[in-house]
Amino acid sequence: MLNFSTLLVEISSYPIKRVAIAAAHDHTVLEAAVRASQEHVAEALLVGDEAKIREIAERRQLGIDNLTVIDRRDDLEAAATAVGMVADGKADLVMKGYLHTDDFLRAVLHREHGLRAGVLMSHAFAAELPGREGFLFVSDAAMNIAPDLEQKAQIVLNTVHLAHALGYEEPRVGVLAAVELLNPAMPATVDATCLHTMGERRQFSPRCLVDGPFALDNAVSKEAAAHKGITGSVAGAADILVVPCIEAGNMLVKSLVYFAGARVAGIVLGATCPVILTSRADSAESKFLSIALGVYLTAVERHLKLKIGRVHF
Amino acid sequence: MLNFSTLLVEISSYPIKRVAIAAAHDHTVLEAAVRASQEHVAEALLVGDEAKIREIAERRQLGIDNLTVIDRRDDLEAAATAVGMVADGKADLVMKGYLHTDDFLRAVLHREHGLRAGVLMSHAFAAELPGREGFLFVSDAAMNIAPDLEQKAQIVLNTVHLAHALGYEEPRVGVLAAVELLNPAMPATVDATCLHTMGERRQFSPRCLVDGPFALDNAVSKEAAAHKGITGSVAGAADILVVPCIEAGNMLVKSLVYFAGARVAGIVLGATCPVILTSRADSAESKFLSIALGVYLTAVERHLKLKIGRVHF
Numbered sequence: 319m320l321n322f323s324t325l326l327v328e329i330s331s332y333p334i335k336r337v338a339i340a341a342a343h344d345h346t347v348l349e350a351a352v353r354a355s356q357e358h359v360a361e362a363l364l365v366g367d368e369a370k371i372r373e374i375a376e377r378r379q380l381g382i383d384n385l386t387v388i389d390r391r392d393d394l395e396a397a398a399t400a401v402g403m404v405a406d407g408k409a410d411l412v413m414k415g416y417l418h419t420d421d422f423l424r425a426v427l428h429r430e431h432g433l434r435a436g437v438l439m440s441h442a443f444a445a446e447l448p449g450r451e452g453f454l455f456v457s458d459a460a461m462n463i464a465p466d467l468e469q470k471a472q473i474v475l476n477t478v479h480l481a482h483a484l485g486y487e488e489p490r491v492g493v494l495a496a497v498e499l500l501n502p503a504m505p506a507t508v509d510a511t512c513l514h515t516m517g518e519r520r521q522f523s524p525r526c527l528v529d530g531p532f533a534l535d536n537a538v539s540k541e542a543a544a545h546k547g548i549t550g551s552v553a554g555a556a557d558i559l560v561v562p563c564i565e566a567g568n569m570l571v572k573s574l575v576y577f578a579g580a581r582v583a584g585i586v587l588g589a590t591c592p593v594i595l596t597s598r599a600d601s602a603e604s605k606f607l608s609i610a611l612g613v614y615l616t617a618v619e620r621h622l623k624l625k626i627g628r629v630h631f
Numbered sequence: 632m633l634n635f636s637t638l639l640v641e642i643s644s645y646p647i648k649r650v651a652i653a654a655a656h657d658h659t660v661l662e663a664a665v666r667a668s669q670e671h672v673a674e675a676l677l678v679g680d681e682a683k684i685r686e687i688a689e690r691r692q693l694g695i696d697n698l699t700v701i702d703r704r705d706d707l708e709a710a711a712t713a714v715g716m717v718a719d720g721k722a723d724l725v726m727k728g729y730l731h732t733d734d735f736l737r738a739v740l741h742r743e744h745g746l747r748a749g750v751l752m753s754h755a756f757a758a759e760l761p762g763r764e765g766f767l768f769v770s771d772a773a774m775n776i777a778p779d780l781e782q783k784a785q786i787v788l789n790t791v792h793l794a795h796a797l798g799y800e801e802p803r804v805g806v807l808a809a810v811e812l813l814n815p816a817m818p819a820t821v822d823a824t825c826l827h828t829m830g831e832r833r834q835f836s837p838r839c840l841v842d843g844p845f846a847l848d849n850a851v852s853k854e855a856a857a858h859k860g861i862t863g864s865v866a867g868a869a870d871i872l873v874v875p876c877i878e879a880g881n882m883l884v885k886s887l888v889y890f891a892g893a894r895v896a897g898i899v900l901g902a903t904c905p906v907i908l909t910s911r912a913d914s915a916e917s918k919f920l921s922i923a924l925g926v927y928l929t930a931v932e933r934h935l936k937l938k939i940g941r942v943h944f
Contacts, residue, residue: 463809463816463817494882496773496776496882504776504877506878533881533910534882535885535888535889535912538890539889542889542912545911561878561882564809565808565817565874565876565879568847568879569847569882569883570886572846573847573886573891574886574891576847576848576852577760578886578887578891578892579891580890597846598858599848599849599855599858599859
């Protein structure tokens with residue numbers, strides 16, 4: 319099963335990809351970009367305040383001489399330029415640097431010049447946890463605030479697409495709530511059971527193994543699932559965790575990082591190319607891993623002609 | 632600063648308390664009860680299916696000969712009996728055993744025979760994390776589904792009361808959202824900023840140090856807070872995390888337990904006595920620690936005549 323280390327090895331067998339970074343004037347962003355270049359993961363195109371970029375690079379002794387720098391002092395302009403480079407075929411994917419998420423997404427979501435592909439875009443985290451094999455995917459913890467059922471169905475498909483690209487033939491999707499019982503007072507439990515039925519009735523193509531509602535413990539721990547008498551192939555063994563709201567997902571992922579020593583990468587799915595979206599406070603390593611994840615996804619999508627699936631109502 | 636080990640030592644200096652356990656017919660519940668009795672933490676009164684209780688005790692070799700067993704085969708009856716024992720002065724506090732939370736809370740919240748004290752009841756977790764000093768409190772991750780601002784204000788007060796009892800003179804309350812910016816599209820960020828103002832305007836008595844909105848990282852990590860330029864005494868140093876909804880809190884706490892090796896205790900505050908409320912899937916140790924937390928809180932409340940505070944609008 320792939321993890322970040324084996325993924326980096328795999329990437330080296332594909333042609334190098336170009337990543338346009340919007341507002342690259344930040345030391346963790348530049349560190350990630352330089353490392354990506356050095357390890358032949360991606361060629362970084364640095365869009366942002368050139369003076370700041372060069373000043374940070376010098377102060378931090380980061381070698382950016384062989385990287386392209388495009389001077390854009392305004393964040394919105396930097397985002398539009400980086401996104402435009404993908405449309406123009408000058409970059410394969412795009413990354414958020416040191417700017418506010420909404421400024422970045424304005425360019426990505428722009429009706430005319432953006433990267434819309436006709437489906438809901440959603441964010442997914444891939445987390446690698448000490449002592450746990452493979453990735454744990456969490457979605458949507460960063461983009462869709464309070465998705466409705468139809469949006470959650472697309473979130474399932476987008477995240478399953480990512481898992482497929484990473485070699486999960488039949489990823490197990492656990493839809494989370496605060497409890498594992500259906501409770502009419504908790505809409506998250508109702509949505510989870512609807513997504514389960516949609517999986518069983520083959521309303522997702524490709525077919526998806528979806529179950530819920532689960533509380534986190536019975537989605538990830540076989541023992542906790544057994545104690546509650548919950549059976550099925552997803553119970554206690556979920557690869558993908560679909561969260562009911564951005565608050566729940568964000569806290570879950572941040573607790574994995576800050577308390578459980580997880581390494582995570584963050585990416586937006588459902589656009590015309592993978593969009594690397596990390597938090598400004600994320601480490602340089604997390605930003606580097608996110609570049610790697612985006613590059614790998616692009617490469618596999620092209621190589622296997624993989625596409626995001628559809629849902630039927 | 633107290634942790635579970637020092638708390639257990641402290642308890643031994645107070646007169647022993649009696650805990651009535653509703654639906655005690657479960658092996659993790661009985662293990663916790665027997666350990667509480669052996670370590671002089673509490674005298675357990677086992678209310679539930681007596682035949683099952685004795686069968687489990689024999690099979691698991693748990694010595695319950697010196698514990699009181701009260702035969703109640705029906706879960707609702709067991710809950711009503713356990714709660715009634717507190718009202719009758721036969722028990723000091725009450726604990727949920729192996730029954731559904733709503734069945735248990737029906738007895739606790741009963742208008743006539745319950746344990747209402749005139750304020751909103753809320754649940755709090757006390758978590759002890761490897762490598763972190765003291766407790767991290769999380770509320771409300773188990774009882775109030777989607778509290779409004781007024782309810783969140785009471786949740787602040789209830790949790791501050793618990794922290795006070797555990798020796799936190801001026802606990803730092805971080806109100807969580809998915810982001811640290813005010814975003815009108817995310818009501819959690821609006822509530823957080825309102826609670827902050829209420830703290831600054833001294834609308835809580837006792838005075839509370841409340842700040843927000845925070846994303847989890849900038850509430851618990853000084854480095855993450857600094858990277859976003861967030862200052863103040865709570866930033867990166869929160870003792871109490873107030874979560875926006877039950878889903879977010881539940882996933883946060885379960886991830887602390889299942890991925891970060893946390894030891895947690897769970898308790899309901901705002902009743903006439905501490906109410907020990909754990910999940911059926913929790914370990915015997917977590918149930919034991921929850922008993923200890925409840926016993927300690929009762930003891931300190933009586934000793935110091937501590938009471939839950941009030942909020943002024």
